[in-house]
Amino acid sequence: MTITETRRTTLPLVLLAGLLLIAFVMRAPFISVAPAIADIQAALDIDSATAGLFTTLPVICFGLATPLVLVLTRRSGINNSMHIALAVVLAGIVLRSAGGLGAALAGTVVIGLGITIANVVVPVIIGRDFAGRTTEVTGFYTAAMNLGAMTATTLGAPLAGWLTWRWALLTWALVVLLAALAWKRATPVTQESAPPEPTGVPSSKTPMNRRLVAGMVFCFAGQSFSYYGVTAWLPTLLADQQSLSATQAGGSASLFQMLALVSAFGLPWAIRRGLSSRAALLLVCTCWISLPLGLAFAPALWVLWSCLGGFAQGGGFTVIFSVVVARALNSDDARRMSATVQGVGYILGALGPIIVGAVHAATGSWVPPMLLVAGMIVVMAVGGSLGIGARPTGTAASR
Numbered sequence: 001m002t003i004t005e006t007r008r009t010t011l012p013l014v015l016l017a018g019l020l021l022i023a024f025v026m027r028a029p030f031i032s033v034a035p036a037i038a039d040i041q042a043a044l045d046i047d048s049a050t051a052g053l054f055t056t057l058p059v060i061c062f063g064l065a066t067p068l069v070l071v072l073t074r075r076s077g078i079n080n081s082m083h084i085a086l087a088v089v090l091a092g093i094v095l096r097s098a099g100g101l102g103a104a105l106a107g108t109v110v111i112g113l114g115i116t117i118a119n120v121v122v123p124v125i126i127g128r129d130f131a132g133r134t135t136e137v138t139g140f141y142t143a144a145m146n147l148g149a150m151t152a153t154t155l156g157a158p159l160a161g162w163l164t165w166r167w168a169l170l171t172w173a174l175v176v177l178l179a180a181l182a183w184k185r186a187t188p189v190t191q192e193s194a195p196p197e198p199t200g201v202p203s204s205k206t207p208m209n210r211r212l213v214a215g216m217v218f219c220f221a222g223q224s225f226s227y228y229g230v231t232a233w234l235p236t237l238l239a240d241q242q243s244l245s246a247t248q249a250g251g252s253a254s255l256f257q258m259l260a261l262v263s264a265f266g267l268p269w270a271i272r273r274g275l276s277s278r279a280a281l282l283l284v285c286t287c288w289i290s291l292p293l294g295l296a297f298a299p300a301l302w303v304l305w306s307c308l309g310g311f312a313q314g315g316g317f318t319v320i321f322s323v324v325v326a327r328a329l330n331s332d333d334a335r336r337m338s339a340t341v342q343g344v345g346y347i348l349g350a351l352g353p354i355i356v357g358a359v360h361a362a363t364g365s366w367v368p369p370m371l372l373v374a375g376m377i378v379v380m381a382v383g384g385s386l387g388i389g390a391r392p393t394g395t396a397a398s399r
Contacts, residue, residue: 029093031148050101053105057105065116073121092109140265146260149257212323213340223345227352240366256310262310281385285384291309356373
């Protein structure tokens with residue numbers, strides 16, 4: 001077997017394993033806070049608004065720090081940027097559990113900064129090293145990310161009760177270390193730079209398809225607002241409406257994360273067999289909107305709504321970023337498109353938990369905030385449909 005043949009065999013296995021471990025820790029370190037929030041509030045003597053910062057600050061970082069990530073990736077390269085991302089997340093996890101409120105909030109910001117780097121870098125790696133399989137690998141990436149979130153949601157409260165909240169949150173440092181080792185093993189078989197660009201398509205000067213980017217920005221904003229708004233408050237909503245304990249509500253809410261695995265694998269399979277990206281998006285939005293409307297008007301069927309919404313939230317992420325990767329002309333274009341869509345989308349997504357919580361507090365009901373989430377899903381459907389329908393630029397394929 002030649003070196004080239006060996007590399008073709010090794011690359012997907014080693015690199016995919018590294019990406020899946022990284023994806024596993026790209027949401028769990030801060031989602032794990034929600035099931036243990038009561039213990040954290042008691043230990044740090046803080047109110048609910050301050051406690052909410054532990055889940056909103058990382059998402060704010062996803063939006064505001066994205067321009068800095070573009071500078072980092074240009075100077076350090078894609079592979080080194082991922083090493084930096086994992087080191088920063090690890091440092092943030094340790095800092096968060098090391099002291100009082102100041103250290104906890106500072107560590108949370110550091111975690112957000114590290115994950116922001118990974119958010120931008122992963123789609124570039126998928127487009128660069130998995131050409132021809134971007135939709136499937138994006139689905140694997142989404143599945144692993146939701147598996148991490150599901151694990152954090154399910155085990156958060158039991159671990160906090162057994163180990164105390166500080167040690168429970170610190171356990172994620174071990175998983176990050178494992179992901180860092182996997183990425184170090186994968187790095188030698190990745191391509192640090194993209195293959196030569198087609199003649200006449202200079203990566204640094206190629207304008208992005210503005211209609212595509214604008215549409216996907218609105219689409220991802222609706223997806224992020226809905227996902228983080230529901231993730232932050234679903235355990236509380238279930239406890240209020242169904243009289244579940246904190247542990248039961250956390251475990252029940254994990255259905256919302258678990259069903260994302262179905263769409264993460266199922267939608268790439270369907271798209272590969274002829275389902276258009278627009279049809280996939282509209283299917284996702286139809287399932288998505290059933291969750292807030294169902295919880296508002298038929299809460300007794302919350303298991304069904306959680307399953308449909310979970311399917312949708314995983315599918316939405318998969319469809320959005322498979323389109324971004326597929327329409328990019330080259331690695332630089334993918335990096336800039338990914339940063340733009342995520343930079344704006346995550347800023348609005350960070351407002352989801354805050355606004356949903358504020359509307360609930362003001363009205364004393366879960367119906368108005370759920371209707372607000374439904375409205376953002378409509379924005380997602382319209383923006384995504386318009387963006388996907390944009391005329392391809394240059395030589396990028398339309399999918």
